[in-house]
Amino acid sequence: MSNEHYAIEMLHITKRFPGIVANDDITLQLKPGEIHALLGENGAGKSTLMSVLFGLYQPEEGIIKKDGVEVTIRNPNDATALHIGMVHQHFKLVECFSVLDNIILGIEPTKAGFLRKAEAREKVMALSEKYGLHVDPDALIEDITVGMQQRTEILKMLYRDNEILIFDEPTAVLTPQEIDELMEIMRGLAREGKSILFISHKLNEIMSVADRCSVLRKGKYIGTVEVANTTKEELSRMMVGRDVEFVVHKDPAQPTDVVLDVEDITVASKMHSNNAVKNVSFKVRRGEIVCIAGIDGNGQTELVYGLTGLEPLKSGKVIMNGEDITKAPIRKRSVMGMSHIPEDRHKHGLVLDYPLEYNLVLQRYFEPEFTKCGFLRKANIRSYAERLIEQYDVRSGQGPITMARSMSGGNQQKAIVAREIDKNPELLIAVQPTRGLDVGAIEYIHKQIVAHRDSGKAVLLVSLELEEVMSLSDRILVMYEGEIVGELDPKTTTVEELGLYMAGAKRMEVQ
C-alpha cells in the first residue's frame, strides 16, 4: 500500500466551519491515469474537499501530497502551479470573449507586450484534435452551447498542462447526448495519463466511467471501492447509509375533476420574436401527475411562467378550479392553491440573504399564523421553520437562522420543495424538483409528490430527466418547439419512443 504511487493524496483532511465540520478526517488518494469518482449526498463535503485541494480553503488538519511529496496549497495559483485544474459546476468564462481568448486568459503568450494569438491558437487546436474536444475558437461564449462551454473549460485546463483534472458535477447542465460525449472525453483524457477527480451523485455515470469511487457521508469518509466490483445499490447504501429504492412505488392514478384547464395559450419569447409557447391546451385533474417532457428550451420555462403569472399570456385562457385566472395576480393564484417549485432556485426560489426561516414562509408570511396587525409573529415563524427543517431533513449550519446563501444547493432545493408542498396546494407545479439532488433526497421528494397526488391533488411536473419522467408521471405531454407534439402513457411507451417525440422526429395530433 505504502509503496504505491499516487498522483495526489489528501490525508486526514479536516475542515470546520462555524457550527459544522464539513470534512472530518477525510483521506482521498488519486492514482495517475485513473478516473476517481467522489460520491456523496448534498452537503456531504465534496465541494469543500475540492476547495481545499484547489487552495480556496485551508484545512485545519491533514496534509496534501503530490507525487509523494508534501505540498501546501494556499490559493488557486498554487494549485495551478502544481498542475491541478478544475472545471467548476458553474463555468468561469467571460461571456463576451471568444473561446480562444477564454482559454488563454491569464497566461496569454506575448512578445513585447503584444499578444501572439497565432501561437496560442495552434496549441489549442492541437489539444482539441488530440482529445476530441470540438470547439470553434472564434465563437463567443454567449453564443455557444453549454456543452461547448464545458469543452472550453476542459481545454483551459489542458492548455495549462494540468495533470490533475477536477470535474465538479459536470453533467448537471448537459443534455443526455452531451453527457455521453463528456464520458468519452474523460476516458480519452485518462488514457493519455491525466488523473481525473469526478464529483457526482449520479450513480449511472459513476458506474459507467469511473475506475474507483470514494464515498463521503455527512462530512465523514466512508470508504473507497473499485467500481468494477460494486453495484449501484452498494454505492447508494454507502452514500445514504441505508437502502434506497430506485423505483417509484405508486398505484395507478385515479383522476377525477379538472383542476387546471389550459386553453390555447400562447406566450411570447424573451429570446426571439417567435412565440415560445404556441397554442397549447391541456388539462390536469385531481389525482394525477401530468408531466411536460422535452429537451431544455422548447418552451417549458415560458409555459410555466405563463401559468404562474410571472409572464403575461399573449392569448388563451387559464382556468383553475373553474375560475378564470388568466389575468389574476401571482398572489391570488398562490392563495387559490397553486404552488410553484421554480426552475431556477436562485433567481426565483430564494431570498439568498434571508435566513432559512424567512425563506420557508416566503409564500405564507402574510397569513394570520405569521402576521398579526402587520407585525411578524417571529415565534410562530421559528417553530414552523423548525418543523419543516425536521420533516424534510433540510441540513444547514445553524438551523432556522442560517443564511440561505451559505447552504448547499441540494439543501436549498429541499427547503423550496418543503415550502411548496407543505402549503398543501390544489395544484403543484414542480419544475425540475429534484435538480441537483442526491438519490436519497430524490427518493424522498418523489414519495412526497406521489403522496400529494394520492391525497387528491393535481400535479404538473416539468422535467428534463427521462428517468424521472418515466417513473413518476401518469401522463406525459411532450413539448417540442413550443407545441405539445404528443401525449404518451408511461406504462405503454418506451424511452426511445419518448426520445423521438422530444427530438421532433415524431408527432401526433393532440386533442
Place this chain on the structure above:
Amino acid sequence: MKQRTPLLRKNGFQTILSSLLCIILGLLVGYLVLLVINAEGAWNAIIDVLKNFMKYPSGAARMKYLGSTLVKTAPLIMCSLSVLFAYKVGLFNIGAAGQYVIGAAAGLYCALMPGLPWYVCLLAAVAAGAISGAICGVLRAYCNVNVVISGIMLNWISLYATNLILKPGMDPTGKDTFRLVKEHKDSILPTLGLDKLFSNNQYVTIAIPIAIIVAIVIWIILDKTKFGYELKATGNNLNAAKYCGMKENRNIILTMVISGALAGLGAALFYLSDIEQWNVNSSSVPAMGFNGIAAAFLGGLNPIGAIFSSFFIQHITLGGGNVDLSHYCAQIADFISAVIIYLCGFVLFFKSVINRFLDKRDEKRIQREKAANAEATEKGGNK
C-alpha cells in the same frame, strides 16, 4: 443545537466594536495629518476636535453648545435613516442630499411666504421629499434607471430649484433667507420647554425627540413588520419577490417615497429650528445628505445606531471649528472631520477582520484541545 454565541461573535456587538475601531482609526489618521502639517499644535488640535462643546469651562455653556450639537444631529439622523432605509431594500439613495434640499425648499417656502404654522411646513417638507424620492423610485421600477444616477441628477436640479423658490424670501441685508424668528414665529418648531434644559438654547426644539422617535419607528418597521419583510425581500431578490406574489414595483417606489420623506423631514427639522438659514446663492448641495451615508454605515446600518453615529459625526464636525487657526489654515477643520467621516465607512471591513481573527483563534484552540486530549489518552494508556 442551542449553543450560546460568545459575545465577540454577536452581530450587534461586532458592529459596535467595528464602529469604535473606525472612529479610532479616523482620529489616528486625522492626528497624523495634523502632525505632518504642523507637529507642534497637533495634539491640542485633535483634542479640540474631540472636545467640541466640552471645551467650555462652565457647565451652563457646555449644555448650551451640547444643545446646538443636538440640533444639528437631528437632521443628520433623518438623512442617515433615509440612506439606510433604502439600503436595506437594496437601493443606494445618494439622492438623500437632493431630497433634503427640496424638503428645505418646501418647508421654508411655507414658513416664509404665507407664514404657515410649523406643522404645515413640516408636512410640506415631508411631502416634497417623498415626491422627489418617488421620481427616483418610479424611474427605477418602470424604466430600470439606477437610483444612484437619477438621485445624483436630481440633487442638482433640486439645489437650483430651491434657490429659485426661496429667492423671494431672501433677507435684503444678506444672502440668506429671513430669520424666521424675525418674521414668522409661528413657523418655528415648538420647544416644549426643552430649551430650558440646555441653558435656554432657543434652537433646541422638538426636532430632537422627533428624530429619535422616527429612528425607533423605522427600526420597528424594518425588523418587526410584514411590510419590512416584504421590502427587504424585494431589495434582496426582485425576482423572488415577484415569484411569491409581492408587488415588487410598488415596494420599490414606496421605499423611495419613505426614504425621500425622511430626508425631507430632516431638512424641516433643521431649518424650522431657525439655527441656520438657506443661502439662496449656494452652488453646492449641503453636506447633510452625504454625511447621512457615512452616519448610516458608521451606525452599522441600524436605525438605533444611526442616532449615535449621527451625534458623533456632528460632534467632530463642530469640534473641527475649534482647531487653533494660528497653527493651521482655515480648511483644516473640515478636512479633519472629512477624514474621520471617510474612515467611518469601513465598518463592514472591520467586521470581517474581527471574524477572521476569531476564526483563527478558534482553530488554534481546537488544535490545542486536541493535542491535550491526545496527551491525556496517551497517559491513560500508559497506566
